[in-house]
Amino acid sequence: MLDLKLIRENPEAVQRGLASKGVSLDLQPLIKLDAERRAMLKDVEELKARRNTANNEIARLKKQGKSAETVILEMKTTSQKISEIDQKVGEKAVEIEKKMLMIPNVPLSDVPVAKGAEGNKVVRTWGEPRTFEYKLKDHLDLATGLGWLSMDRGSKITGAGFPVYFGKGAKLERALISFMLDLHVKKHGYTEVWPPSIVNRASMRGTGQLPKMEQDMYKLGDDDQGSGDFFLIPTAEVPITNLLRDELLEEKDLPVKYTGYTPCFRKEAGSYGKDTRGLSRVHQFDKVEMVKFVKPETSGQELEALVRDAEEVLQALELPYRVLLLGTGDMSFAAAKCYDLEAWAPATKKWFEVSSCSVFTDFQARRLNLRYRNAQTQKPEFVHTLNGSGLALARIVLCLLENFQTKDGQVEFPKALQPYLA
RNA sequence: GGAGGGAUGGCAGAGCGGUUGAAUGCGGCAGUCUUGAAAACUGUUAAGCCCGCAAGGGCUUCGGGGGUUCGAAUCCCUCUCCCUCCGCCA
Numbered sequence: 001m002l003d004l005k006l007i008r009e010n011p012e013a014v015q016r017g018l019a020s021k022g023v024s025l026d027l028q029p030l031i032k033l034d035a036e037r038r039a040m041l042k043d044v045e046e047l048k049a050r051r052n053t054a055n056n057e058i059a060r061l062k063k064q065g066k067s068a069e070t071v072i073l074e075m076k077t078t079s080q081k082i083s084e085i086d087q088k089v090g091e092k093a094v095e096i097e098k099k100m101l102m103i104p105n106v107p108l109s110d111v112p113v114a115k116g117a118e119g120n121k122v123v124r125t126w127g128e129p130r131t132f133e134y135k136l137k138d139h140l141d142l143a144t145g146l147g148w149l150s151m152d153r154g155s156k157i158t159g160a161g162f163p164v165y166f167g168k169g170a171k172l173e174r175a176l177i178s179f180m181l182d183l184h185v186k187k188h189g190y191t192e193v194w195p196p197s198i199v200n201r202a203s204m205r206g207t208g209q210l211p212k213m214e215q216d217m218y219k220l221g222d223d224d225q226g227s228g229d230f231f232l233i234p235t236a237e238v239p240i241t242n243l244l245r246d247e248l249l250e251e252k253d254l255p256v257k258y259t260g261y262t263p264c265f266r267k268e269a270g271s272y273g274k275d276t277r278g279l280s281r282v283h284q285f286d287k288v289e290m291v292k293f294v295k296p297e298t299s300g301q302e303l304e305a306l307v308r309d310a311e312e313v314l315q316a317l318e319l320p321y322r323v324l325l326l327g328t329g330d331m332s333f334a335a336a337k338c339y340d341l342e343a344w345a346p347a348t349k350k351w352f353e354v355s356s357c358s359v360f361t362d363f364q365a366r367r368l369n370l371r372y373r374n375a376q377t378q379k380p381e382f383v384h385t386l387n388g389s390g391l392a393l394a395r396i397v398l399c400l401l402e403n404f405q406t407k408d409g410q411v412e413f414p415k416a417l418q419p420y421l422a
Numbered sequence: 423g424g425a426g427g428g429a430u431g432g433c434a435g436a437g438c439g440g441u442u443g444a445a446u447g448c449g450g451c452a453g454u455c456u457u458g459a460a461a462a463c464u465g466u467u468a469a470g471c472c473c474g475c476a477a478g479g480g481c482u483u484c485g486g487g488g489g490u491u492c493g494a495a496u497c498c499c500u501c502u503c504c505c506u507c508c509g510c511c512a
Contacts, residue, residue, distance in 0.1 A: 072492040073492080250450090373450085
């Protein structure tokens with residue numbers, strides 16, 4: 001959520017920021033609603049001030065044993081008026097919030113402005129795509145042939161896009177999860193978290209998946225209005241970031257760094273037929289995520305550190321990759337700045353996004369009502385939140401299979417992984 | 423699933439229709455003492471919103487929503503969550 005005050009006082013700048021994200025949204029109706037609400041608020045607050053003094057008056061009169069009838073009579077009509085205006089103010093506030101929740105975050109000033117993916121910039125690459133003197137199988141043929149993966153059986157028991165792993169394929173998932181968590185915990189100083197994979201509506205709203213992207217989420221329960229409905233998480237970002245929702249942290253406790261594994265569930269509505277072979281785009285996959293809560297002034301450097309933490313996994317796995325700084329047109333709803341890591345798949349001959357590292361500035365913190373007490377001013381301020389995949393498994397498996405297959409159709413996994421596969 | 427008890431400030435915990443925004447303790451901050459620290463003592467310390475250049479003023483908030491009342495942290499209804507006991511269960 002953006003700061004309403006910012007929108008009120010600096011609508012042009014906000015409008016420009018939104019436009020760079022490809023969002024054409026007229027802020028004027030919102031600004032008008034806000035002005036109307038504040039005007040009414042002023043009226044009702046005056047009435048309430050009068051009521052408060054009258055209440056004291058009544059109490060005093062009663063204590064003295066005098067009659068308070070005239071004041072009470074006056075207050076009857078005043079209270080009536082108050083509740084009428086209060087209701088209108090409340091209606092405006094609901095409308096305002098509804099609009100506010102639909103407005104995306106604005107990009108930071110150093111994000112390249114572009115309409116679509118063409119604005120993305122490769123900021124660095126690591127490793128050389130290997131060349132092979134023998135013909136490569138793509139990951140699907142390879143893994144299916146080895147008996148490690150079955151998309152067909154996944155379709156049978158659930159539906160298209162739900163992979164089933166067997167034998168070494170299954171163990172590979174477990175190995176990657178352990179390997180990544182160990183790296184982030186032991187080397188990068190994150191605290192390991194094992195959260196639920198089902199969250200409530202408030203959590204989905206807190207990180208920004210709702211209300212905008214509801215059609216992309218798997219939803220449980222049939223209660224559309226109430227708070228009792230649940231969602232399967234699309235990423236561990238949701239449960240882990242919401243862990244601290246509605247809390248007031250101490251500055252000395254920042255940064256808070258969590259890492260956790262969860263399965264991820266995505267409907268991927270509207271992306272059928274696009275890049276869907278094998279493991280490249282599935283409805284359920286495993287992911288290790290990193291989440292950070294930081295002081296605002298450090299969030300820039302924390303983003304760079306986050307990207308490096310994710311890169312280190314790829315380096316340890318010896319997978320050639322490139323780092324993309326996303327342009328304004330390709331960024332997600334809540335992000336202010338985002339780097340994607342893409343690993344090379346030599347048989348499919350494509351770069352696959354295996355990590356996305358973003359800073360959300362105070363956008364999520366506002367929705368989450370997550371603040372810290374500034375040690376100097378002693379005032380609560382919103383934290384900045386960040387998260388990044390470290391990394392997303394299905395596609396990493398895809399890349400590992402294609403990069404490390406041998407001439408005889410086997411797979412020789414990178415050294416770092418071998419202790420976990422033993 | 424059944425039966426009870428509870429939810430109050432950063433935390434712990436009083437209050438149970440009218441000077442209660444809320445006692446007290448802890449924590450935080452400032453000071454006294456001290457070579458310095460600790461201890462002790464003194465003072466101070468909620469958040470959000472609105473008006474205002476500011477000084478300052480006002481409103482709201484005692485889990486969420488609704489109701490009763492001139493007036494609700496306090497009474498009623500409802501939802502959510504937590505605790506205890508019983509049942510069921512990996």
